[in-house]
Amino acid sequence: MTNKVPAAYSGARFRLPPGYAPFMTSLLLSIFMCAFVSLVSTIKSEGITPGLVSAWLSAWLISWLLAFPVVLVVMPIVRRLVRLICRPV
Numbered sequence: 001m002t003n004k005v006p007a008a009y010s011g012a013r014f015r016l017p018p019g020y021a022p023f024m025t026s027l028l029l030s031i032f033m034c035a036f037v038s039l040v041s042t043i044k045s046e047g048i049t050p051g052l053v054s055a056w057l058s059a060w061l062i063s064w065l066l067a068f069p070v071v072l073v074v075m076p077i078v079r080r081l082v083r084l085i086c087r088p089v
């Protein structure tokens with residue numbers, strides 16, 4: 001008796017179907033970009049102080065709540081522009 005495991009469950013981790021790639025790209029891009037930009041902005045405005053992490057996380061959350069929906073809307077436009085600018089493979 002052989003148990004076949006669906007491709008999405010292969011390996012030790014669960015993997016999402018390919019259709020989720022645009023959503024996950026937008027999610028991860030917004031998380032990392034907001035984290036970096038809000039950290040730089042917080043350090044610039046407050047300096048490196050004992051309350052830096054708390055101020056940064058607060059700034060990051062507000063930034064991310066705005067950035068994620070914006071990235072979801074803008075990403076398809078950016079992809080079209082890139083296709084116009086770059087030659088196909």
